Amino acid sequence: MTTQKVAFLGLGVMGAPMTINLAKAGYAVTAWNRTADRPHISEVEAAGAIIAPSIEAAIADADVIFLCLGDAPDVEAVVLGDGGVAEFAKSEAMIVDTSTIGVSAAKKIATELQKHNLRFLDAPISGGDIGAQKGTLTIMVGGSEADFEACMPLFSVLGKSIHWCGPSGSGQGVKLCNQVLVSLNMVGICEAMLLAEKLDIDPQLVVDVCGSGAAGSWALTNLGMKVAEADFQPGFMIKHMLKDLRLVLEAYHQAAQVLYQVPDETFGEGMPGVELADQLFKDVRDLEDGDRQGTQAMIRAYREFLQKAIDLPPL
Template sequence: MGRRIGWIGTGVMGGSMCMHLLKAGNEAFVYNRTKSKAGHLIAEGAVWCDSPAEVAKNADIIFTIVGYPSDVEQTILGEDGVLANAKSGKIIVDMTTSEPALAERISSEASAKGVMALDAPVSGGDLGARNATLAIMVGGEQSVFDEVKDLFEIMGSNIRLMGKSGAGQHTKMCNQILIAGTMIGVVESLLYSYKAGMDLNEVIDVIGSGAAGSWSINNLGRRIADGDFNPGFFIKHFVKDMGIALDEAKRMKLSLPGLALVNQFYIAAMALGYEELGTQALYKVLESMNGK
C-alpha cells in the first residue's frame, strides 16, 4: 500500500526522485518555489501545495532537496516550515547536501516535538536520479532508517546508514572531496587529448576502462567530448559543497590542499559566468587558460 509522502524541491534531481516514488504508488504532496518545475509531477497525480507547511500537514514522510543550507533552514526550521507544522510521529528526510551541524540541529529540534529526522544526501547526479541508481548516505536512528528504507530503495541502488545525525552529510563531504580532485584529472586529461588531436570519445573508451577509470570520466567526460555542459549538477552547488567541506576541515584542523586548489578553479568558473552549467564545465575554465 502506498505512503503519504511530501516532496519539497523538484529541480534537476528532486523531480526525478519524486517521480519514482509517485509511480511506485505513493501519494505525493509537492512544493517548489517555481510551480512550473513541478508540472510533470502534478500531471502524474501529485498534489500541489502552496507552502512547505501545507506539505507537512498532509504528508507522513516529508522529503526535502533544496539548494543551500540557508534554504534547508528556512524550509525545515522556518516559521512556515516543515517542523513547525508537522505533528508528532512524522518523519523529515533532508536529501540536500548541507552542513553536518545543521543536520544535527534539525534532528534535535525535531526530536523535541516527537518528530523524527534523517539526513540523506545523495550522489549520482541527474543520471542517477533518472535511473534510480543513486547512492544514498544516511545519518540518524536505525529505527527511522528502517521505516524509510523501502522508499530509499525506489530511488537508489546503494543505500547505507552511516551513523548518527550528521553522518550522512559527513559521508557526502568525503564524496565531494574525491569528486573535486577527480574532475581536475578529467578535464586536464581531455584537454591534453584535444590538444594532441585525439578523438576524445575514443580516448575515453580506452582510459575509462583501465586503472584511470571513474564515474566522472565515463559520464561527465562523455558530455565534455560532446560539447554538452548542461547541468547534471550545478557548478554553483558544487562550490557550496566544497565550501562546507573546507569549513569542516578547518574545524577539524585538517589541511586539504587539493580541495582548496580545485575550489579556486571552480570559483574562477563562477567568475566566468558558468555557475548555472554542470560541473564538467570546469573544462571550459582550463580551456580558456590555455587557449582552445
C-alpha cells in the first residue's frame, strides 16, 4: 500500500466507484458524503476505504483531497465554507475537484485556496458511471503542470485518457466543450433511432454499422440501444446535464462580453444547437421522473411531441 493518504468527498454515482478504485489500488482512502445513508457507501467501505463522519475527520493528514459533487455552490461550500476543506486541510495539500462547476468558479476556488497555502486542480471527468466503475474516465485537468504530474499516479487509477489542459479553469473549459458535443450527439442519436424505427431498421444495426464509421461515438455505442429500448437508467442524469449546459451558456456569454466589450444581449442566444438540446432535456425534466433519468431519456421529448401531434384535431 502506498504511504500517500487520500481523502474523497462525495460518494454518488461517480464518486463512489472512483473511491473504490483508489482503495483497491492500494491507497489509504478516507471518504465522506453529505448524506450518510447513500446506497453506495457500504460498497466503498467494503473496498477498504474508511468512512468519516465529517470533512475534518476525512481530510486529516490527507496529501490529496478529491471532490466529486454536484454544482459550483456545493463545491464552494465544501471547500471554502465553515468547517470546509480550506479550514482543516494541512499546508500544501492538493485539492482535486472532479465536479463540473464552470471556468469562473474553478478560478475563484484556486485563488482562495492559494491564500491558505493549498494547491488546486480542476479535473472534471467524462465517461459516465461505466467509466468510473472501470477506471476508464477521460480527465481534463487545469492548474499547475507540476501539480498535474504529481497527481498522475492517482489519475491513472481513475482514467485512461488524462490531459493537462492549461492553467486553472482550463480543465473546466474543455469539459464544457465536451458537454456541447455530448448533448448534441444525443440529439442525433435520438433522431437516428426514430428514423430507423419508421424505416423498420433494426436499431442494433444502426449502432453496429454507423458506430464503425464516421458517425461512431461513445454515446452511440453505449447509449444507442438504451434509446431504442427505452432504458432510461441513469449513467449521467438529465438534471446534471442541464446544469452543465447552463454553465456552457454562461461561459459563452461571459467570454463573448470580455472579448468584444459589448453588452451580453448583443449575442442573442449565440449557440442554437446547445439551446435546442437544452430545451429537449428540459422537456424531459418536466415529465414524470425525468430529471433523474439518464440523458438517453431525451427520446421521451420526441415521443411526447409525436403523441401530442397524433392527438391534434385535423387541420
